[in-house]
Amino acid sequence: MSSSSSSVAEARRALGGRLREIRKEAGLTARALAERSGWHESKCSRIEHGRTVPSDGDIRAYTLHCDAQDQTADLIATTRAVEGMYVEWRRMERAGLTHVQQSVAPPFERTRRFRVYQSWVIPGLLQSAAYTRAVLGTVAHVRNVPGDVDDAVAVRMDRQRVLHSGDHRFAMLVEEEEWVLRTVIGDSDTMTDALGHLLSVASLPSVSLGIIPLGTPRGAGWPVESFTLYDDAQVNVELVSAHLTVTQPGEITQYAKEFAALSAIAVYGTQAKALITAAVDALA
Helix, strand or coil: CCCCCHHHHHHHHHHHHHHHHHHHHCCCCHHHHHHHHCCCHHHHHHHHCCCCCCCHHHHHHHHHHCCCHHHHHHHHHHHHHHHCCEEEHHHHHHHCHHHHHHHCHHHHHHCCEEEEEECCCCCHHHCCHHHHHHHHHHHHHHHCCCCCHHHHHHHHHHHHHHHCCCCCEEEEEEECHHHHCCCCCCCHHHHHHHHHHHHHHCCCCCEEEEEECCCCCCCCCCCCCCEEEECCCEEEEECCCEEEEECCHHHHHHHHHHHHHHHHCCECHHHHHHHHHHHHHHHC
């Protein structure tokens, strides 16, 4: 896999390249544009090489002095999309966990094929309410987030309606059965309930649950960061410090290939259910 921030860097460079083309088509040097805009000349270089994301005012200056004001709205929208690709959790969670759960809703509403890889916890769409409450409660405590855990749980549980409605397909992969299935989140009762719920939803016709057993030989499909593929349009990646949105086609293809490699070494059906049942028995 490429660096998790490479999508953002590529998008910044693409935006900068577009602004450079607009300037050159207007017959302006970087120095001339900087002078007209009241900038230091180095600012143009930083923007056009993707080192600085331009503000709305910077975009308006480019389009005004380059006689390209018909492109202002589109360029501002592109800039805001770039800024939204890499968002620190502390910034997302400033308004509370409910806001975070609501903010990721749009992809769920338009996606038909979901591919989810989780290396740490049970995938959100397959979690029981008590398990979700334990996970989000830990997040709220560790990151000092406003205490709206119950409302956030309700939003996530409501989102699980997608499992039972419409023409949707869900391919779920869980890494390291000794970690995801046997690490107690909350308490033993919470975990037992969560695993029982996992067995239930794994039986849905729309859901394919794969589990990569501990000790599986790794010719391909190394453990990576948790991610979700929404059709072939977008990937959301869970980093330690931030939420990454990938929209570059080349990088989406990389995640799709990684998901395929991980899928090839997972077990399914009765074998996967046997691993979950063994984890339940271990709790007892």
